Amino acid sequence: METSKDLPKFAVLQLSGCSGCEVSLLNSDEWISNFQLVYMPLVVTSNKIPDDVEVLLVTGGVRTDEDIHNLRKGRSRTKKLIAVGTCALSGGVAQFKGNHIARESFLKASHRLRMPDMLPNAYPIDRFVDVDLYLPGCPPTPQLFMTALKDPENAKIAAIVCQECGRQKLNDMRPTSITGPRSGVVLPDICLVNQGYICVGTSTRGGCGALCTRPGHACVGCRGPANPYLNKEPKFVLDNLRRVFARMTDIPAEEIDAVLESPWLSLFLGQFTDYTQEADLPLRTKEKML
Amino acid sequence: MTTITYPLSRIEGHARVVIDVYDNEVFRADFQAMEMRGFSHYVRGVPAEQITVIVPRICGVCSTAHQVASVKALEDVFDITPPPLANDIREVLLLGQLIQNQATSLFIFTMPDRTNASSLFELSQSEAGKAREFSLAQMALKIRKIGTDLISLAGGQFIHPIKTVIGGVSSGIKREKADQMILTIQELLPVATELVDIYWEMSMEMGDRIGSWGDDEPTHYLASTEANNYRLNSQRLRVMQPDGTEAPSFDPHDFEAYLQIAESEYSYAGVSSYMGQILRANSLARINLTESLGTPRADAYLRRFVQTFGKPAHAIMFFDLCRGIELVYALEKAQQMLECDLEHGETEVGYAPKDGTGFGLVEAPRGPLIHRYEVENGLIKTADFVIPTVHNMLAIRRALMVAAKRYVGPEGINAELERAVGRVVRAFDPCIACATK
Ligand code: SF4
Ligand code: SF4
Numbered sequence: 251m252e253t254s255k256d257l258p259k260f261a262v263l264q265l266s267g268c269s270g271c272e273v274s275l276l277n278s279d280e281w282i283s284n285f286q287l288v289y290m291p292l293v294v295t296s297n298k299i300p301d302d303v304e305v306l307l308v309t310g311g312v313r314t315d316e317d318i319h320n321l322r323k324g325r326s327r328t329k330k331l332i333a334v335g336t337c338a339l340s341g342g343v344a345q346f347k348g349n350h351i352a353r354e355s356f357l358k359a360s361h362r363l364r365m366p367d368m369l370p371n372a373y374p375i376d377r378f379v380d381v382d383l384y385l386p387g388c389p390p391t392p393q394l395f396m397t398a399l400k401d402p403e404n405a406k407i408a409a410i411v412c413q414e415c416g417r418q419k420l421n422d423m424r425p426t427s428i429t430g431p432r433s434g435v436v437l438p439d440i441c442l443v444n445q446g447y448i449c450v451g452t453s454t455r456g457g458c459g460a461l462c463t464r465p466g467h468a469c470v471g472c473r474g475p476a477n478p479y480l481n482k483e484p485k486f487v488l489d490n491l492r493r494v495f496a497r498m499t500d501i502p503a504e505e506i507d508a509v510l511e512s513p514w515l516s517l518f519l520g521q522f523t524d525y526t527q528e529a530d531l532p533l534r535t536k537e538k539m540l
Numbered sequence: 541m542t543t544i545t546y547p548l549s550r551i552e553g554h555a556r557v558v559i560d561v562y563d564n565e566v567f568r569a570d571f572q573a574m575e576m577r578g579f580s581h582y583v584r585g586v587p588a589e590q591i592t593v594i595v596p597r598i599c600g601v602c603s604t605a606h607q608v609a610s611v612k613a614l615e616d617v618f619d620i621t622p623p624p625l626a627n628d629i630r631e632v633l634l635l636g637q638l639i640q641n642q643a644t645s646l647f648i649f650t651m652p653d654r655t656n657a658s659s660l661f662e663l664s665q666s667e668a669g670k671a672r673e674f675s676l677a678q679m680a681l682k683i684r685k686i687g688t689d690l691i692s693l694a695g696g697q698f699i700h701p702i703k704t705v706i707g708g709v710s711s712g713i714k715r716e717k718a719d720q721m722i723l724t725i726q727e728l729l730p731v732a733t734e735l736v737d738i739y740w741e742m743s744m745e746m747g748d749r750i751g752s753w754g755d756d757e758p759t760h761y762l763a764s765t766e767a768n769n770y771r772l773n774s775q776r777l778r779v780m781q782p783d784g785t786e787a788p789s790f791d792p793h794d795f796e797a798y799l800q801i802a803e804s805e806y807s808y809a810g811v812s813s814y815m816g817q818i819l820r821a822n823s824l825a826r827i828n829l830t831e832s833l834g835t836p837r838a839d840a841y842l843r844r845f846v847q848t849f850g851k852p853a854h855a856i857m858f859f860d861l862c863r864g865i866e867l868v869y870a871l872e873k874a875q876q877m878l879e880c881d882l883e884h885g886e887t888e889v890g891y892a893p894k895d896g897t898g899f900g901l902v903e904a905p906r907g908p909l910i911h912r913y914e915v916e917n918g919l920i921k922t923a924d925f926v927i928p929t930v931h932n933m934l935a936i937r938r939a940l941m942v943a944a945k946r947y948v949g950p951e952g953i954n955a956e957l958e959r960a961v962g963r964v965v966r967a968f969d970p971c972i973a974c975a976t977k
Contacts, residue, residue: 266575268973269552270600270699273640276648277688277698279681287661291549293648294659295962314575343597344578349585356581363806366574389600389699436711466711467702470593513586514593 258304260399261289263324265317266344266372267310271335271389275307278392281399303328305399307385311341312373316366325379332398333374333381336388336472340521341372347516377531385540386521388472391458394540402540408456410476411469415451415460417441419498426500428509436466443498448509450519452494453479453487457540471518477536484520491519541567544953546961550649550659552601553972557961558806559944566948569940571933571965573809576976583923588614588915589706589893591923595911596700598925599973601644603700604637604691605904606911606925606974608773611704612900613911618706618893623886626708627773628877629694633701634772634902635874636690641905642823642867643687645969646739647680650860653963654742676735683732683867686724690874693721708888718878725875732871733837736864743861750956754856754964756942758782759935760814761825761852762799764901764908768831770869772903779814780829784852792901792910795926804933809975811933812926818938821907821931822968823862828852835876838869856939859967893918904928906969929975932968939964 260281264272272292281287289299299306306328312318325331336342346353353371360368375381385398397405408414417440425446434447442449442463449468451460455476463469479487488510495506509515522534541562548555554575560568579598583591595610596603608630615622622630648660657663664677688698693713695701703710747753760781764774777795779787790798801812813819828851833839842865849858895918900911907928914921943964947957 264554266577268577268597268600268603270597270603273600273644274699276644276681277685279678279685282661282675282677282681287659292552293550294661295549295652296658297547316574343582343594346582349582351585352582355584356578359581360576360578360808362804362808365572365806365808368576388597391698430705430710434710462697462702465696467696512590514590517594 255286257284257286259288259300259302260285260305260307261287261299261303261324261328262292262307262309263289263299263320264291265308265310265321265338265375266313267335267337267342271309274389274392275395278396280396285399299324299327301327305330305332307332307334307398308338308375309334311337311344312369312375312378313344314366314368318378321375321378330382331379332383332385333376334385334390334398336386336474336518336521337372338375339384339386339474340374342388343517344372346371347520376534380532382538383540384534384538386455386472386474387458388518391461393459394457398540405540407540411451411454411456411458411460411463411473414456414458415463417463420444424498424500428501428505430468438466441498442466442468443494446499446501448506448515450491450515453490455539470515474518474521477539480522480536480539481533487519546958548962548965550652550962550966551970551972552599555965555970555972557940557965559940561948561953564948564950564952566941566944569937569944570806571936571940571970572807573972573976575972576808577973579977580923580925583920586920588617588913588918588920591913591920592704592706593702598977599971600699601971602637602641602904602906602974604633604695605902605909607695607701608634608704609900609902609909609911611706612902613898613913614706614900616898616900617896617913617915618891618898620707620889620891622708623889625712625882625885626887628880629709629713629882629887630704630773631771632713632874632877632882633691633694633704635870635877636687636694638687638772638866638870638905639690639874640684640687642863642870643680643684645966646860646863646867647676647684647735649969650963650966651680651739651742653959653966654739654746656959672738679731680735683728683735686728686871689721689724693717705888707891708886710888712884712887713878713882715883718882722875722878725871729837729871733868736841736868739864740861743857747857750960752946753858754939754943754967756854756856756939758852758854760817760819761828762814762819762821762908762931763826763829764903765826765830767829768834770826770830770833770873774901774903774908777901777908778829779819780825780852786829792899795910799926799931801926801930809933809972810930812930813934818934819931820935821928822859822905823866824853824859825907826903827862827865833865833869835869835872838865838872841865841868856964856967859969906971906974907931925974925977927974927977929968929970929972932970933975936965936968936970
């Protein structure tokens with residue numbers, strides 16, 4: 251039997267996040283026989299990333315000066331670096347995104363003696379290092395992790411969540427008001443938009459297997475906007491969603507707008523687009539997106 | 541003065557232990573959280589009804605507990621009571637969380653310490669691991685995955701659940717899905733008990749080898765499970781005093797009268813105390829406060845534990861053994877609950893949002909978790925998260941002090957100290973993302 255010492259080495263560097271990405275990776279045991287995990291503080295005690303790592307997965311956003319240091323060091327020790335999860339791609343839920351009450355409150359509380367300094371916001375990792383591949387998701391599914399590790403070049407990722415959802419879009423079922431989150435029974439097999447739910451699967455990149463929508467929960471867009479909206483201002487993906495709801499429902503446009511701009515959706519809808527506001531950053535091309 | 545810093549691995553998040561030694565005497569042992577998640581700040585100004593989708597992201601390890609606590613807090617604000625079926629489904633969800641968490645802590649975080657391996661994967665490949673007819677690592681991950689599958693079944697998503705909604709749950713659990721899950725549990729329960737037995741055996745050997753179970757003075761214990769009903773979707777907080785007698789229980793609304801929470805100067809996590817005294821939460825606290833778990837295998841382990849170590853039991857490493865008992869309990873209990881009808885009946889009640897203050901309590905894997913929200917004009921004005929890891933902070937520091945004194949003496953600093961520090965901290969299974977809310 252091949253011992254793990256001969257297998258390609260991979261490492262996981264966790265910056266500021268919730269460990270959800272790591273927990274997802276641990277839901278797959280397939281990598282145990284294909285890779286050698288050499289660094290991942292959550293599960294392995296080892297003080298540093300070795301020099302000859304094949305793939306480094308980076309989770310979490312950049313939140314402290316120590317994160318910047320570890321990220322740069324990690325970059326220098328790996329052939330390939332993959333940014334994993336919403337936090338690494340955008341800073342995630344820790345970004346303030348114009349919420350000044352939150353910013354003020356956080357900055358007042360965020361200093362301790364002889365501790366890493368908290369930066370004024372949470373940043374995407376490609377603000378500091380080059381990224382070879384992006385794996386969005388909050389968190390990405392274990393299957394997506396395996397694809398990223400094994401053969402991302404040949405992966406076939408569904409363009410949008412609807413392609414994997416299996417629910418049917420009907421012409422003659424036009425809701426006039428928003429269903430949920432306050433109440434609502436979900437009918438099987440019928441598109442959630444027809445049922446009045448604010449599902450953003452039509453504009454969200456696939457690959458997750460429509461994890462949420464198949465059992466009946468509206469997609470919140472955690473995989474981020476689909477390829478046509480990459481590197482575009484937030485307006486483009488929002489306009490597309492507005493068009494979908496106008497075509498399929500009679501829900502007043504203001505009500506749709508209010509939901510689309512709410513924090514829980516904008517967290518994910520904006521995860522690529524917020525970033526275009528920083529002009530000096532490299533473009534994230536669709537070839538680099540998994 | 542010498543300051544020794546130990547970065548920590550195999551725990552959730554970024555933390556370190558700092559020990560100050562002067563003239564071969566230990567002056568300070570501190571456990572420090574090195575990052576600040578800051579959720580109590582991020583959620584300010586957010587529409588109250590959306591907070592239930594945002595707060596699971598406090599922590600990917602115990603997202604489920606946060607989601608349920610959050611929903612319960614808003615139900616308290618809106619003054620509604622979910623139907624019994626919804627409470628049962630939430631319980632299944634929390635059992636899934638307990639399985640996933642205890643399996644992670646037992647096998648991934650702490651089992652390697654039993655043989656001084658660096659990880660479960662290394663342990664699995666070592667002589668000790670190869671002696672088994674199955675791969676320890678693969679089996680451990682399989683058991684852990686039952687928890688994940690239960691979370692998906694009862695929560696709708698595998699990490700950040702979405703099915704628990706204000707007023708109840710969005711749907712029941714279909715018979716055929718429940719039956720599939722029961723089959724998996726039946727098939728893997730013997731594997732789980734075998735792993736727990738191996739763990740127990742390895743722990744006894746480790747105890748003999750190092751000559752200690754991490755002895756420390758008795759403390760107060762805090763849990764929200766009942767003496768004869770281990771319901772995680774809990775209602776009241778209970779306290780055991782160091783001598784084993786119980787203090788009056790209290791409602792989450794009154795927590796501030798009993799639990800004092802303060803910031804730390806050198807750590808991004810706060811500390812709490814019970815009426816000024818050190819307290820402990822997590823598995824050992826629950827087990828000390830339990831008469832019976834109500835499932836056969838788990839109760840057998842509980843009897844064995846009490847007979848061997850007494851009640852209340854105080855040594856640090858008992859936290860780890862208690863997680864094993866709980867893992868078996870949660871598997872058995874989940875099976876029992878799935879055998880009942882969770883498909884038919886009322887799953888949610890409607891509600892009218894209003895302003896006010898609400899509290900939501902659940903027994904998270906690390907102990908009682910409370911979310912407290914103040915809602916004004918439909919927005920979150922202030923949010924407070926009362927975090928189990930914070931309850932354990934003083935106890936962790938004291939246990940580290942005991943360990944440090946054991947390994948620092950006239951001959952200097954024993955190299956075993958680094959391992960001891962890791963074992964002590966992992967016994968409490970701290971979660972830094974949560975603790976720095
Ligand atoms: S909009 Fe949502 S529910 Fe409808 S088909 Fe797309 S993913 Fe499925
Ligand atoms: S369905 Fe939507 S929210 Fe759910 S995992 Fe897929 S992309 Fe994320």
